[in-house]
Amino acid sequence: MEAAEWYRLRNDRTNRIDDILLDSNAKVISVIVRKYSTLSDQAMAICTANILSRWCRRVSFYISEDIPCLFNNWKGMKLHEVIMEIMNSSDPYGEFSIKSKNDIVETDLSISIGSTTKDNEFWINSEGWVAGFGFGPTQNEIGTKSDDINIIGAIYASSVINAAAFSSYIYESKPEPFDRWISLLDFETSSQHQELKNPIVNNALNIGKIWQIGAGAVGSSFDFILSLFPVSGSIEIIDFDKVEIPNTSSSLIFTAKHAKTKTSKVEACNEALRFNNNLLVQLNPDMDYSQFMREIDLEAKYPDLILCFANEKNIWSTIQHNEPPIVLHATTSNNWGVNFGRHIPFEEWCIVCRFGIKDYEHIPVCSTSSEVGKDKQEEKLGILPFLSPIAAVLVFSEVLKLSMRETLDSPMDKNFIQLSMKNVDSSSPHSFFRKPKVNCSICSEQNESSYYTGYKKSKYYL
Structure with a gap:
């Protein structure tokens, strides 16, 4: 070429x-x-x-x-x-x-x-x-x-x-x-x-059992960051996609060689994560989340934390219908923006409260995701190269805070963060607390008595 x-x-x-x-x-x-x-x-x-x-x-x-x-x-x-x-x-x-x-x-x-x-x-x-x-x-x-x-x-x-x-x-x-x-x-x-607050991070930190849904620009950048931290735990990565040349502009992992050979995105992420001997990595290529959920033994594999870095195939409703533990998610926009969200069951807005489950004319942007126009045709959206690493950092910082919550002097009173990189000399992150929507089509019908009891055994159960 x-x-x-x-x-x-x-x-x-x-x-x-x-x-x-x-x-x-x-x-x-x-x-x-x-x-x-x-x-x-x-x-x-x-x-x-x-x-x-x-x-x-x-x-x-x-x-x-x-x-x-x-x-x-x-x-x-x-x-x-x-x-x-x-x-x-x-x-x-x-x-x-x-x-x-x-x-x-x-x-x-x-x-x-x-x-x-x-x-x-x-x-x-x-x-x-x-x-x-x-x-x-x-x-x-x-x-x-x-x-x-x-x-x-x-x-x-x-x-x-x-x-x-x-x-x-x-x-x-x-x-x-x-x-x-x-x-x-x-x-x-x-x-x-x-x-500014700046406590030391324990070099023997265990991040628990994580499911990572999506290994695109944000997900792969998260894995690059994870590869540099000597933390222990396990991460299961789910993504059916392969690396293409446009993906190399906004990921900290994907290379020209990955694009040339059309390497599976999860395999590319594993190449970086293999350097952490304390981290168990499990890969699920050629599979979306719905298929993953059909094939696993939920009781045996129920995670401590879910990271959602995908937005295809009704992923948000699929996650919430399957009664997840804490869910973290981050998206980028085509106007220099980054958003981060957290869902603690029954206490905070869920991923469907934020994104909904109906067919949107404009799908919320997740890295190099797609937009569906009025003619229902898929159109690729723009992404700036530095936004995915920022989104990944926001998620990773929350993972660290959750892992250190018992000793960390940091209140968990904010679960949604917005920031713009348009004018970094003057802009600051905006943080909010979002409660569950009373009319959410999924989480409004879920309660502790009917929810999957395994969530109470998760490492991050609050």
Whole structure:
């Protein structure tokens, strides 16, 4: 396949967004790795490279070549080798390079991993739950860092700075200086990272038995994050789809090779998850959730938690009709937005309360999902490359909070989060609490006396 055809297909979903056009006139983006000593530092570099390579064809990384990678996924490799491997596998035609920090030259856009004194650079920083990002000289620096395994803040910061750089890249605008800090624990923001909650995550954390329904852009990005955490437990992944070229623009896992060989999405996710020896992974390719439910012994396999990353074949009503435990779900929109939701049985709105079960003219968007128009024809919707990782981070942070709920000083009083990446310098997450709808066609008829009793035995039963 010629490069022009690759980019036409790869950028198709991105270019479906209004006012967006990625073409052959690619600008150069420089990434200067100024911090690399902790897991958070290296996660920022790796994830920034991963997302960048899915929308920018020309990226130069300025990094020392003697830095060992701290993640088991790339044991024995140098950090710069990991960065190049990820970018080249994401885009086989990209112009990616590693350069010395002594030879930094000015390019169209620059991103600093760590603080900066420059007035024309984006920057990110993180520690644990806390993410920092901005443009121009950093006003508030992270000092001594812990050895916390938690890289939630790092992945969020990497995704957000991609959104900011993407906006500047597309609209050819220079942002005003800004400096923002946020904790993914409670979504509080501050100009001082020290004021935000940031408890240590136990490195022996068990996430229980999880069913993951869907391994598309959001689901695969979730699995990429999970592969970097040394947590234990089990995850059962259900998806009947295979990787195609357009899928490589918005997933942290899918590569050009996966698309060329039409690899099963669950198999591609398993390639990343295999590095976690404490995690039992079970795959269900060529199968949708309805078929999965028909074939299993529910009593033997009832999960502690369900993650819904799919929206096909009446998936929401199927989940709720089968009396699930806690359900987490996240979607992206074609207007730079991300939504997250949680359902605790009998206490919170269910997945049908949110999405409904009738045939919608406009189906709620789940990553690179489809929209059904008035003529009932399926039309592919747009997706921006950085939105799926953000949606995945929101779900993963909730999994951690549920796993740590007995020791975590974080109230679970919010079950719906909306945020926009359109203007990251000024926008903040909006969080709400949604009760069950009194007229929900499914959960309004469900009660504790008739519900499947296995949910009370789940790890996350509240």
